[in-house]
Amino acid sequence: MSFNKGILLILFIFYDAYACISFLRRQSLENEFECCPHVDEYNLPRSDPPAYSTSYGWSNSSGLKYYEERICPMYAIYECNLNKNKDGTKVMIQFVKNNDTVIYEDVGEEHVAILVSCVNKEWVLNSQTFTSITCSQT
Structure with missing residues (x-):
């Protein structure tokens, strides 16, 4: 039974190490690339169709x-x-x-x-x- 616990412990250590490495790699990617701001209703809001556009006057219930x-x-x-x-x-x-x-x-x-x-x-x-x-x- 202790052999199985040892294997589980090793697996958890590798899993945690992998998660840490992945996090650090993502952080360097964020600095390397020029990421965009997150998409939301404040950054790129939903608006009514412009006057004279194809969908002007259509319902916004979609x-x-x-x-x-x-x-x-x-x-x-x-x-x-x-x-x-x-x-x-x-x-x-x-x-x-x-x-x-x-x-x-x-x-x-x-x-x-x-x-x-x-x-x-x-x-x-x-x-x-x-x-x-x-x-x-x-």
Whole structure:
């Protein structure tokens, strides 16, 4: 029985050492790369569609979700989902710059997912920065 405890102890030591090394490696990666700020409603807020854009006047009852890497975000996914409890058959996501210029938009029947990347500590899509995201349904 003590032999098994010894093996378990060795495994725990290796596991802890690996976790420590992984943490230190991640910390050096954060300093090496120019990570983007975490995606949230304060950093890249959801906005209404700009006037005269394709989805202007559409309902904002659709759901906007985002996913990102936890440590040193270099990529994020924005997803716009149809709210099935409200009227609507399609959704549109728009990436907007300065509240009035749509730099990219996409439409889908129930959801649309878009990958954005980090360049020089800024979130970009198709080599353009953006300041807000719309997610609408009609």
